[in-house]
Every structure is written in C-alpha cells, then in structure tokens.
Amino acid sequence: MNEQLERLNRLPLRDDLRGQTPYGAPQLEVPVLLNVNENTHGLPQEVADAIAESVRQAVAGLNRYPDREFTELRERLASYLGHGLSVENIWAGNGSNEVLQHILQAFGGPGRTAMSFPPTYSMYPLLANGTGTEYIAGHRAADFTLSASSAADQVREAKPNIVLLCTPNNPTGTALGLDVVEAVYEAGSASNAVVIVDEAYAEFSHAGTPSALSLLPGRERLIVSRTMSKAFALAGARLGYMAAAPEVTDALRLVRLPYHLSAVTQATANAALAHAPALLANVEDIKAQRDRIVSELTELGLQPAESDANFVLFGGLENPRKTWQGLLDAGVLIRDVGIPGHLRVTAGTEAETTAFLTRLRELLSA
Structure with a gap:
C-alpha cells in the first residue's frame, strides 16, 4: 500500500x-x-421479465445515441411522484450520487460551500471535495435529531451556498420534520442557498411521514432527490432522480455529460416504473x-x-x-x-x- x-x-x-x-x-x-x-x-419474476424485454428492444438501437432528454423516463418519474409535478420538474442520473454531483457542479465549486449535519451520508463531503466545494460540517443533538431552530441557526451562521438535508438520515435512520426544511430554506435566503432534501429512503418512512415534495411550489432553491436503488430494488441499475423548479433542471443541463443516461439504463428504469406496484x-x-x-x-x-x-x-x-x-x-x-x-x-x-x-x-x- x-x-x-x-x-x-x-x-x-x-x-x-x-x-x-x-x-x-x-x-x-x-x-x-x-x-x-x-x-x-x-x-x-414478472418485473425481471419486463426489464429484460425492454432492454432487448433497446439493444436494437444501441448504434445510436440515447434520448438525451430521457423524456419518457422523466414523464414516468413525474407520474410516480405526483404532487402536481411535470416532466419539466424532473432530472435523473446514474444513481442519486450523480444527481447530487450535478447539483454541486452547478451551484458549488471553488469559493463556494456546502453544508450538512453529521453523522450523515458519508458521500456528501466526498462529493463536495470532488467538485472543489468547501465542506462545512454542522452538528446534531446527542440522539442524532436535528431541530428546526438549531439547523436554521447553523445555516445563518455558516452562510453556505448549498445545504444537504438527509431524511430519513443515513446512517441514523431518523426523519426530519418539514419544519426543519422550511426553517433551513428560510435561513438560507441570506446566502441564496440551494437546499437539497435527500429522500433516498422515503418509501420506508412510517405512515404519515410527509415528503418535502409538498414544499416545492414557490421555492425555486429547493431540490428533493430520490433513488430507485432502495425501495425499487434496483441498486445495480444505477438510477437516481430529483424534483425541483424547471430552472434548476435547466442549470443541470449545463454540467451534465452528453447522453449521460444510456439507452439500457432508460429502458430498465422505464420498465421498472411501469411495474412499480409489484416492485414496491x-x-x-x-x-x-x-x-x-x-x-x-x-x-x-x-x-x-x-x-x-x-x-x-x-x-x-x-x-x-x-x-x-x-x-x-x-x-x-x-x-x-x-x-x-x-x-x-x-x-x-x-x-x-x-x-x-x-x-x-x-x-x-x-
């Protein structure tokens, strides 16, 4: 070594x-x-067969580039999420990590900061570092909870350009109330901070736990990220996605690689979403x-x-x-x-x- x-x-x-x-x-x-x-x-088995057939059909066109805008996939994701979202609100990448990387590339970078609240997802500082974004570690209470007042105070003091809120939080499993998201968003106004709510495990929340998707209207700096790796049992397919104001997805087009979602990935995800009830x-x-x-x-x-x-x-x-x-x-x-x-x-x-x-x-x- x-x-x-x-x-x-x-x-x-x-x-x-x-x-x-x-x-x-x-x-x-x-x-x-x-x-x-x-x-x-x-x-x-029915989903595996559907995915195999969808991929088989996609193979016939592998000599051509895939749909750069992955339009069908965005339509299906918008329908799955609901909350009045449309295709213009949706973005996707090769796992939610790539989606987060796109966001940091667009809104972070040298001279800018990203903040989260450890213990939390260990990729956040790595993604920040990889994009030249300074990482700021906030703190939680001893029982791993994060109150609205504490989070807002920390954001106001640090004045970050990006805030990452993981709920349910990895690795603690604890969920955040919407009051925390609202307080952080308001506190981030002074620094014009983009607030990312990472809901990778949202489908496993206890009944009645609200999603930050309900907070998107009127909040152009709020982003809610999700993944198909967990509840959809598609970790090997690498498909993450997010919902936000249309101007946010426009910003991510400036930093994504050309044709970043392969035809096979799109075919897999589309077939899976067509069979969402069976997968869930x-x-x-x-x-x-x-x-x-x-x-x-x-x-x-x-x-x-x-x-x-x-x-x-x-x-x-x-x-x-x-x-x-x-x-x-x-x-x-x-x-x-x-x-x-x-x-x-x-x-x-x-x-x-x-x-x-x-x-x-x-x-x-x-």
Whole structure:
C-alpha cells in the first residue's frame, strides 16, 4: 500500500485530493449481506421479465445515441411522484450520487460551500471535495435529531451556498420534520442557498411521514432527490432522480455529460416504473423487519435509533469491531459506520433478520 501511495503521490494530483480515501464499503461474499442498505428481496419474476424485454428492444438501437432528454423516463418519474409535478420538474442520473454531483457542479465549486449535519451520508463531503466545494460540517443533538431552530441557526451562521438535508438520515435512520426544511430554506435566503432534501429512503418512512415534495411550489432553491436503488430494488441499475423548479433542471443541463443516461439504463428504469406496484410490494415487509430489529435490540439492552429507513443504527456496544467480526465469522455482514459504540444493520428478509438477531444474541451472551 505504501508503494502504491508513493506512485500516486508522484502524479500531479490536485493538492486537495492528496491523502484522501475513496468511498467504499466491504464487498464480501457471505450468505447474509446487510451492510449497504440494499433491498435484499430481489426483483419479482414478472418485473425481471419486463426489464429484460425492454432492454432487448433497446439493444436494437444501441448504434445510436440515447434520448438525451430521457423524456419518457422523466414523464414516468413525474407520474410516480405526483404532487402536481411535470416532466419539466424532473432530472435523473446514474444513481442519486450523480444527481447530487450535478447539483454541486452547478451551484458549488471553488469559493463556494456546502453544508450538512453529521453523522450523515458519508458521500456528501466526498462529493463536495470532488467538485472543489468547501465542506462545512454542522452538528446534531446527542440522539442524532436535528431541530428546526438549531439547523436554521447553523445555516445563518455558516452562510453556505448549498445545504444537504438527509431524511430519513443515513446512517441514523431518523426523519426530519418539514419544519426543519422550511426553517433551513428560510435561513438560507441570506446566502441564496440551494437546499437539497435527500429522500433516498422515503418509501420506508412510517405512515404519515410527509415528503418535502409538498414544499416545492414557490421555492425555486429547493431540490428533493430520490433513488430507485432502495425501495425499487434496483441498486445495480444505477438510477437516481430529483424534483425541483424547471430552472434548476435547466442549470443541470449545463454540467451534465452528453447522453449521460444510456439507452439500457432508460429502458430498465422505464420498465421498472411501469411495474412499480409489484416492485414496491416488499416495502411493508421490510418495514416490519426493521421494526422487529428495533424491538428485539431494545430487549437485548442495546440502544437502537428509531428508524424511518430500511436499516437500524444501534448503540450500547462495548466493542463494536469485535461484534462486527463475530457476525461476519457467522456469515452475516453489517456496517461499521465509525460512530463509537454503534453499528448499522440493513433490514433484510425475515430469514436474514433472524440470522442476524440469533448470532447477535450469541455474541452478547458470550
């Protein structure tokens, strides 16, 4: 590794990238993979067949560039989201990370700042750094919550150009009230801040949890991002999207690469959206397993955070690394997110959840 680092440092790398480490989570071949918040249920056969047929048809035209405006996909996404959105409000990319990158390229950059509130999605500072945007780390309460008054005060003080709000928050699973989004948007007026509400896990929220999509009318600096990786079980397809005022999508056209969404990606996403009810049928089961994890971890004397996502962050561990390794030795991979005393586990199938809980009980009793 040292030799590899030395070779890297001999290159004319940007100074702000020296010493940085890339994003990464362990990709191991074990029976129970519960570390990166994938939908472990997989695709229903009818959806897999529909996607295969859609891709087969797209293959006939692969000698031509794809629809640069991915119009059909934007129409389908607008219909799925509702809230009176139209094709002009929608943008998409190769995963929500690319959508966020587009936003940072358009509204961030050298001399500008982006702010979020750790612990939160670890890609935010990496995306900021990659676009030459200075990253500002705010803070949350000890229980990982973020109040409207605290968030607004921090934004007013920092005067960022971009604010990233993750709800449900990764890795804590905690959801934000719309009052937080409204307060941050208002506080960001002084710096003309773009406010991004990252709702990657929105479909797993408890019933009645509102979406920031309802706040879009009249707020031209507000963006709501989503993904098809989680609830739609399409992590391998790489399709993220966002909704915002039409002028925001116009801004992103200035920075996107030509034909950035391949014909195969568009065909896959269009077929999936045509079968949205079948793909989303497992969401309630995943939510039930998540709530089961929270309940049983509490009974074990641990401290799980209340989650509106498809994962649970839990604390109260004396040696998280030893627990993580003990689970891995039994073929169960979960995530060490670097928060002292805590680990994070994805809510999988009933069998996968049982495997995790059974092994965890053994480790704790030992």
